Amino acid sequence: MPALEEESLANASNDLSMKSEPKIRVSLPEGLSAETLREMYGRMVLTRLCDDRAFALNRQGKIPFAATCQGHEAAQVAAAYALKRGTDWVVPYYRDTALALAYGVTPREQLMCLFARKDDIFSSGRQFPNHYSVPDRKIASISSIIAAHVTHGVGMALAFAMRKEPIVTLITFGEGSTSEGEWHEAMNFAGIHQLPVVFMCENNEFAISVPQKLQMAVANVADRAAAYGFPGVICDGTDVVATYSVVREAVERARSGDGPTLVEAKVYRAMSHTSDDNQLTYRTQDEVDALKARDPIPRFEAWLKDRGLLDDATIKQMKQQAQAEVDEATDWAEAQPPPTEADLYTHVYASGPLS
Amino acid sequence: MATAQVAKQTQSTMVQALQSALVEEMDRDKDVVILGEDIGVRGGVFLITEGLVDKFGTDRVIDTPLAEAGIIGAAVGMALYGLRPVAEIQFIDFIFPGFDLLVTEAAKIRYRSAGQFGVPMVIRSPYGGGVRGGSYHSQSPEAYFVATPGLKVVVPSNPYDAKGLLIASIRDPDPVVFMEPKKIYRSVKSDVPAGTYEVPLGKAAVVREGKHASLITFGAMVPVALEAADIMNKDGVEVEVVDLRTLQPYDTEAILQTVGKTGHVVLLQEAPQIGGYSGEIAAFIAENAIEYLEGPIVRVGGWDTAFPYALEKAYMPNPNRVVRALKKTLNF
Numbered sequence: 001m002p003a004l005e006e007e008s009l010a011n012a013s014n015d016l017s018m019k020s021e022p023k024i025r026v027s028l029p030e031g032l033s034a035e036t037l038r039e040m041y042g043r044m045v046l047t048r049l050c051d052d053r054a055f056a057l058n059r060q061g062k063i064p065f066a067a068t069c070q071g072h073e074a075a076q077v078a079a080a081y082a083l084k085r086g087t088d089w090v091v092p093y094y095r096d097t098a099l100a101l102a103y104g105v106t107p108r109e110q111l112m113c114l115f116a117r118k119d120d121i122f123s124s125g126r127q128f129p130n131h132y133s134v135p136d137r138k139i140a141s142i143s144s145i146i147a148a149h150v151t152h153g154v155g156m157a158l159a160f161a162m163r164k165e166p167i168v169t170l171i172t173f174g175e176g177s178t179s180e181g182e183w184h185e186a187m188n189f190a191g192i193h194q195l196p197v198v199f200m201c202e203n204n205e206f207a208i209s210v211p212q213k214l215q216m217a218v219a220n221v222a223d224r225a226a227a228y229g230f231p232g233v234i235c236d237g238t239d240v241v242a243t244y245s246v247v248r249e250a251v252e253r254a255r256s257g258d259g260p261t262l263v264e265a266k267v268y269r270a271m272s273h274t275s276d277d278n279q280l281t282y283r284t285q286d287e288v289d290a291l292k293a294r295d296p297i298p299r300f301e302a303w304l305k306d307r308g309l310l311d312d313a314t315i316k317q318m319k320q321q322a323q324a325e326v327d328e329a330t331d332w333a334e335a336q337p338p339p340t341e342a343d344l345y346t347h348v349y350a351s352g353p354l355s
Numbered sequence: 356m357a358t359a360q361v362a363k364q365t366q367s368t369m370v371q372a373l374q375s376a377l378v379e380e381m382d383r384d385k386d387v388v389i390l391g392e393d394i395g396v397r398g399g400v401f402l403i404t405e406g407l408v409d410k411f412g413t414d415r416v417i418d419t420p421l422a423e424a425g426i427i428g429a430a431v432g433m434a435l436y437g438l439r440p441v442a443e444i445q446f447i448d449f450i451f452p453g454f455d456l457l458v459t460e461a462a463k464i465r466y467r468s469a470g471q472f473g474v475p476m477v478i479r480s481p482y483g484g485g486v487r488g489g490s491y492h493s494q495s496p497e498a499y500f501v502a503t504p505g506l507k508v509v510v511p512s513n514p515y516d517a518k519g520l521l522i523a524s525i526r527d528p529d530p531v532v533f534m535e536p537k538k539i540y541r542s543v544k545s546d547v548p549a550g551t552y553e554v555p556l557g558k559a560a561v562v563r564e565g566k567h568a569s570l571i572t573f574g575a576m577v578p579v580a581l582e583a584a585d586i587m588n589k590d591g592v593e594v595e596v597v598d599l600r601t602l603q604p605y606d607t608e609a610i611l612q613t614v615g616k617t618g619h620v621v622l623l624q625e626a627p628q629i630g631g632y633s634g635e636i637a638a639f640i641a642e643n644a645i646e647y648l649e650g651p652i653v654r655v656g657g658w659d660t661a662f663p664y665a666l667e668k669a670y671m672p673n674p675n676r677v678v679r680a681l682k683k684t685l686n687f
Contacts, residue, residue: 124469133468140435141468148460151425155432155440162388162414162438181452185425192420347470348504350528354604 027307029241031248032081034309038318040081040102040240041304044073044297046322047098050110051271053326054129058275062334063114065128070270072202073098074296075237076172079200079265082247083170091140091153091171094130095202099172104137107325111333118339125339147173147180150199154186157195168254170247172200176207178221187262191228194259198250201262202237204269209282225262237265238296241303268294367547370540372514373403373479376521377441379551381411384439387525390417391426391443400445401481401540423453427478431461434476439525447480447534448491454499461530462505474530477521481537482510483575483625484657485671488537489664495574495626495657500532501603501635507531507556508602512577514545516600519554527556536575543578559606561613565593568681569613571636572623573599576672580623583677594681602632610636611644618649619684623677628656650687653680 028034051068058066069076072095080102083090092099101110109121113132116125122133133141140156143149153171160167177183178201190197201221205212218224225232235246243265250261268291272279279288304310345353367375380387389404395418398405408416419426423444430440444450450457461474484493500508509524509531511517517535524531562577563584572580577598584594597613599605614620620640622633633654640652655672663670 120469122469123467126469127467131467133471135471141464141472143460143463143467145455145459148428148456151428151456152432152435152460154425155429155434156436157432158417158429159433159436159438182424182428182456185420185422186428188420188422189425189429347466347468349507349604350465350473354504 029245032241032244036081037304037309038314040077041300041310042318042322043077043080043102044098044240044300045319046107046325047073047077047101048297049322049326050101050107051097053111053330054114055271055275057114057330063116063129066114066275067094067128067130067273068271069095069097071204071268071291071294071296072096072237074240074300075200075202075243075265075267077102078240078243079170079172079198079247082244082251083168086138088168088170088251089138089140089153089156091149091156091169092132092142093146093149093173093177094128094142094144095174096132096172097130100130100132100134100139103139105132105134105139107329108332111326111329112336115333115336116338117333117336118343119336124343147177147183147186149173150177150183150186151189154190154195154197157190157197158193161193161195166255168196168198168251170198170200170251172202174207175201175203175205175212175221176210176215177201178224179215187224187228190260191230194230194257196254196257197260198247198254199260199262200247201264202267203264204267206269206273208273208277209279220264222262222264228260228262230260230262232262232264234264234266237267238294238299240296240300270295365546366544367514368541368544369511369514369517369535370401370403372518372547373521373535374405374407375547375549376518376525377404377407378410380439380522380525381407381415383551385415386437387439387441388415388417388433389441389443390419390430392419392421392445394418394443399443401537403479404443423449423451424456427453427456427461430476430478431456431464431474434461434474434530435464435472439475441477441479441525444478444480446488446492447482447496448494450478450480450496457500457506457530457532458503462503465529466505473528475528477524477531477533479521479533479535481540482534483536483538484662484667485538485575487664487667490662493662493667495624497534497602498626498630498632501632505529506603508534509556509600510534510536510574510602511600512536512539512562512574512598513543514547516554516560516598518547519552520556520600522551523553523556526553531556534574538575539578554600556601557604557606559600559609560598561595561609562598563594563596565595565617567592567594567617568619568621568685569595569597569617570621570623570677570681571597571599571610571613573602574625576623576625579672579674580677582674583681586674586678587681592681592685605636607639607643610640614640614644615647618647619681620648620652621677621680621684622652622654623672624654624656625672626657627659628654629659631656650684653684655680
């Protein structure tokens with residue numbers, strides 16, 4: 001339930017505060033200050049610009065591949081802010097740009113992975129874009145193999161539980177993942193040991209081209225949680241505040257030893273699966289256009305404005321600032337060197353290359 | 356306590372040696388945990404982990420659901436977070452549901468994260484035929500794992516090596532597939548010292564010296580090789596038997612040394628021949644030591660079939676087949 005708290009917007013931090021705003025009383029969701037809400041909005045805007053830049057760079061022939069999270073931003077940012085950042089681990093999948101950017105990845109780091117540069121901190125240019133590995137920010141290593149990481153996340157949670165460390169693991173995946181055997185094995189394992197895990201399905205109704213009705217015979221992924229002995233909860237994943245509340249409750253359950261929760265965030269996929277896919281081969285332009293009405297960014301913008309937490313001038317300023325960051329990061333990353341052939345052989349084993 | 360029991364032993368089976376390695380490592384390092392099907396109260400189907408749940412508790416000796424991908428995937432996650440999981444796959448024939456987690460995840464995480472994450476885990480699993488295990492309790496699938504950079508593959512042939520190699524594997528920073536020759540679990544005893552020692556990974560052992568031909572093998576085929584060497588010795592032919600012990604990374608120096616010494620090579624494995632591990636060793640020798648060869652490199656292995664139940668004896672390489680191979684290269 002949202003708590004009514006007094007929020008002096010004039011006292012919010014310089015970066016995100018509005019000019020000459022009145023002291024007002026607003027109803028804010030529990031755990032979220034006005035400043036945090038604006039910061040979350042800022043992460044969504046930044047993500048959108050990074051994702052747009054990724055596709056643009058691909059179409060310019062500057063990067064070989066791009067995948068975006070457009071339509072998922074609200075769910076991902078909400079989940080990131082529901083966790084204890086710096087303590088809790090996220091085990092993401094490849095459509096989690098907003099989650100990463102909200103969990104400490106910077107625009108420069110993001111652009112470096114798009115360009116696959118040598119100093120790309122995630123993989124040194126060894127992996128596809130958005131395949132993060134950032135131990136210092138508690139972001140696990142991402143695979144392209146669907147649902148494999150769900151088992152890793154459960155193993156990590158088992159380790160935390162064994163060491164009695166109050167760490168929660170958030171594991172994200174699409175609805176297609178839930179068809180994989182590994183997903184079932186991981187869910188089952190987590191249920192048996194009542195592990196401190198939040199499973200979040202970002203259900204965008206398509207696994208590349210295959211719609212949900214050909215993926216499963218149930219209406220909701222959340223329904224599957226019953227088979228594992230823990231709750232499944234559905235939320236509108238295009239609604240930041242609704243998703244935040246649901247994930248926050250799941251995180252609290254996990255941290256207090258009450259076991260896992262399966263959160264199903266209903267989202268949509270605005271773009272094709274990746275830059276190598278054309279969604280118009282399996283859905284119509286009208287369908288794609290209709291999805292724009294669900295865009296989480298204008299929706300959150302309106303929500304913030306309605307409550308006097310943002311105004312047009314601040315929005316404009318935030319967007320300009322984010323655009324400048326992305327532009328700077330793009331130019332900077334593009335100028336960085338790619339890996340050399342000598343970099344090919346490192347890190348096969350801890351001791352180095354095999355031969 | 357268990358260490359004290361080991362101290363009294365002079366002669367141990369491989370089962371006892373493996374158990375003492377696990378007990379000593381779990382005593383030494385609380386991050387070492389074991390997981391697998393039936394490894395708890397049951398002690399594993401081969402009793403390698405018998406009694407460990409009483410000693411270390413269910414937190415560190417985890418009976419898992421019947422789900423190999425789940426076992427290996429959970430072990431990867433535990434290792435990512437700094438534990439040292441030792442997962443048992445009940446028979447290596449059952450590893451394939453978890454193959455993905457091993458070859459695309461465990462093996463590649465260090466490389467794909469540019470060294471930021473490592474996966475220090477061991478997958479222990481009994482392998483091999485000759486125990487009336489039928490098609491799915493008999494296979495020897497080392498070639499699949501050896502073909503995956505990032506994995507190490509270890510196969511002991513005797514109790515002493517089994518203990519030292521398992522300890523070295525648990526301490527290794529990278530994922531190790533530890534294949535245990537189930538035929539040798541209880542059929543051979545050797546001196547196994549009490550206390551901790553490592554047999555280094557990547558080092559072969561010359562288990563019998565000879566100057567006329569080199570018989571290069573590993574695991575459950577080592578006793579077969581030694582029998583073949585005995586037979587040859589009756590005709591005055593001295594066969595050197597090299598036990599590779601680690602298949603990946605393998606001991607290139609030891610191979611070059613024995614080939615340089617004898618000039619005749621027979622490679623012996625249990626698995627089907629085509630695409631098998633011996634092919635790698637043959638290629639290595641051909642590329643690096645052809646000037647020493649005085650005859651063809653001859654392979655002896657299982658037949659290129661699935662593993663048969665009733666015809667197990669006809670399938671498994673035996674000393675006579677090895678002798679014929681030795682004669683083929685020696686009489687070239």
